[in-house]
Amino acid sequence: MTQEDFLTKVVSPTAFTLGLFLFWEAACRLFEIPLTILPAPSVIFDALIQYRVPIIDNAWVTLWTTLVGFALATVGGLLLGIAIGWHKAIYAGVYPLLVGFNSIPKVAVVPVLILWFGLGEIPAIITAFLISFFPIVVNVATGLATTEPELEDVLRALGASKLDIMRKVGIPRSLPYFFGSLKVAITLAFVGAVVSETVGANRGIGKLMLDAQANFQVNIVFAGLLVLAFLGIVLYAVTALIEQRFTGWAFRGQNR
Amino acid sequence: MNSLDPLVVLTNVSMAYGRGASAVPAIEDVSLQISRGEFIAVVGPSGCGKSSLMKLISGLHPTSAGSLLVHGQAVDRPLKSVGMAFQNSNLLPWRTCVDNVLLPLEIVPPHRQRIGSHRAEYKQKAVDLLNSVGLTGFTEKFPWQLSGGMQQRASICRALIHEPEILMLDEPFGALDAFTREELWCALRDIHSARGVTVMLVTHDLREAVFLADTVYVMSNRPGRILKRCAVELPRPRDLEVTYSPEFQDIVHELRSLIGGKH
Numbered sequence: 001m002t003q004e005d006f007l008t009k010v011v012s013p014t015a016f017t018l019g020l021f022l023f024w025e026a027a028c029r030l031f032e033i034p035l036t037i038l039p040a041p042s043v044i045f046d047a048l049i050q051y052r053v054p055i056i057d058n059a060w061v062t063l064w065t066t067l068v069g070f071a072l073a074t075v076g077g078l079l080l081g082i083a084i085g086w087h088k089a090i091y092a093g094v095y096p097l098l099v100g101f102n103s104i105p106k107v108a109v110v111p112v113l114i115l116w117f118g119l120g121e122i123p124a125i126i127t128a129f130l131i132s133f134f135p136i137v138v139n140v141a142t143g144l145a146t147t148e149p150e151l152e153d154v155l156r157a158l159g160a161s162k163l164d165i166m167r168k169v170g171i172p173r174s175l176p177y178f179f180g181s182l183k184v185a186i187t188l189a190f191v192g193a194v195v196s197e198t199v200g201a202n203r204g205i206g207k208l209m210l211d212a213q214a215n216f217q218v219n220i221v222f223a224g225l226l227v228l229a230f231l232g233i234v235l236y237a238v239t240a241l242i243e244q245r246f247t248g249w250a251f252r253g254q255n256r
Numbered sequence: 257m258n259s260l261d262p263l264v265v266l267t268n269v270s271m272a273y274g275r276g277a278s279a280v281p282a283i284e285d286v287s288l289q290i291s292r293g294e295f296i297a298v299v300g301p302s303g304c305g306k307s308s309l310m311k312l313i314s315g316l317h318p319t320s321a322g323s324l325l326v327h328g329q330a331v332d333r334p335l336k337s338v339g340m341a342f343q344n345s346n347l348l349p350w351r352t353c354v355d356n357v358l359l360p361l362e363i364v365p366p367h368r369q370r371i372g373s374h375r376a377e378y379k380q381k382a383v384d385l386l387n388s389v390g391l392t393g394f395t396e397k398f399p400w401q402l403s404g405g406m407q408q409r410a411s412i413c414r415a416l417i418h419e420p421e422i423l424m425l426d427e428p429f430g431a432l433d434a435f436t437r438e439e440l441w442c443a444l445r446d447i448h449s450a451r452g453v454t455v456m457l458v459t460h461d462l463r464e465a466v467f468l469a470d471t472v473y474v475m476s477n478r479p480g481r482i483l484k485r486c487a488v489e490l491p492r493p494r495d496l497e498v499t500y501s502p503e504f505q506d507i508v509h510e511l512r513s514l515i516g517g518k519h
Binding site: 080148150151153154155156157159160165168169173209247249 | 311315335341342346348359364398415432464516
């Protein structure tokens with residue numbers, strides 16, 4: 001890593017994060033903001049340490065429900081995206097349905113899921129899946145649908161079947177779209193899992209925050225938010241790393 | 257060249273995009289023959305259906321009237337032994353130069369069954385081909401690391417690797433600068449003479465057409481019709497010098513007057 005890289009990739013984000021927390025701390029002390037409105041970062045970190053056991057337990061539940069939902073969304077989204085991108089008629093037919101379905105706020109679906117599957121992790125997994133598979137489908141389908149017609153002609157003139165064209169061109173070509181959508185999907189899956197836990201669950205960070213809020217333990221609520229933000233960053237970073245690993249060619253072309 | 261045994265025969269062929277009342281005619285009443293090993297060029301104003309003619313002959317688009325025979329057989333589906341290259345090189349950015357050239361072999365039988373187990377052998381063939389068009393040392397580069405002219409050379413190699421009977425080129429040098437273009441003319445001339453492949457070149461560059469082709473067809477405005485068939489009698493092998501000779505200039509001049517437009 002060059003010095004300049006170090007500055008932009010390590011020093012700058014760290015400085016901004018620290019700056020935000022310092023500003024927050026100073027504001028809380030200066031204006032004597034009550035604990036029940038906005039606790040200072042120092043109070044939140046205290047709560048994080050004090051309640052680490054329940055926080056870690058519940059964060060773990062949220063994390064794995066998110067990941068299971070995300071995994072389902074990845075597989076389902078990829079398959080559905082390929083199916084939709086396969087043919088213009090399927091694309092035209094399914095697209096409005098998808099948009100309609102995606103427009104339903106998922107928080108409204110959770111009670112139905114609880115009705116079907118009971119309290120527990122399954123509604124959270126399904127909500128994570130439902131909310132995160134849409135961007136994957138749309139991106140994969142778009143990647144396939146925008147294959148250059150001339151390139152298709154080149155292959156068809158060789159006697160290539162539709163499957164050949166998909167395998168050799170369509171799917172590799174849509175991979176950057178796919179991995180790009182994973183970054184969006186992972187954060188959405190996380191939102192979905194927490195939303196579901198907040199509506200009704202017996203474990204998870206969302207549930208923990210709901211309970212803490214009912215007891216006016218605002219410091220724990222904020223500790224939960226902080227954990228969510230942290231996990232969100234980690235999940236995003238891991239997905240972004242996977243993206244770069246698999247579709248380096250798409251980025252290389254731009255940074256020559 | 258055996259003119260008694262034409263490879264491609266078009267008799268009163270028409271073609272349209274769309275069907276019924278809204279059909280847009282692209283080609284009307286075209287008759288021509290391409291002999292094995294012949295180099296034909298199709299020239300004409302832009303949008304005259306030159307590219308449509310290429311799609312038609314390769315079987316990518318059906319005729320709406322007339323008969324199209326290749327090898328004496330009616331064409332009703334994409335021919336399997338055509339190599340195509342376009343103005344845009346269309347190389348796959350995730351594959352190296354040599355892997356791009358290998359792509360057709362992963363599709364055309366019998367190579368597609370063999371390439372898995374004989375990759376090294378095929379790769380050598382692709383490298384040799386790339387070397388022959390002056391891409392020595394660039395075979396492992398990605399397309400974006402090559403200049404426009406190099407990409408176009410690689411694209412032509414991709415069209416040739418499976419030894420197609422017909423090479424179809426749709427304005428392959430249109431996006432290149434004049435010097436690179438002339439270099440590639442010579443590369444294509446050498447490929448044609450070395451391999452005896454039948455070439456159909458679609459272009460709007462008359463000098464390019466006359467320099468390279470045995471026969472130049474001039475098409476009219478859309479819907480495209482053949483206005484003139486012009487046999488280029490200049491002796492082969494042709495050197496770039498020939499483009500400055502009076503005979504050459506006369507042919508170009510004559511073709512130019514047929515195409516019209518404002519002067």
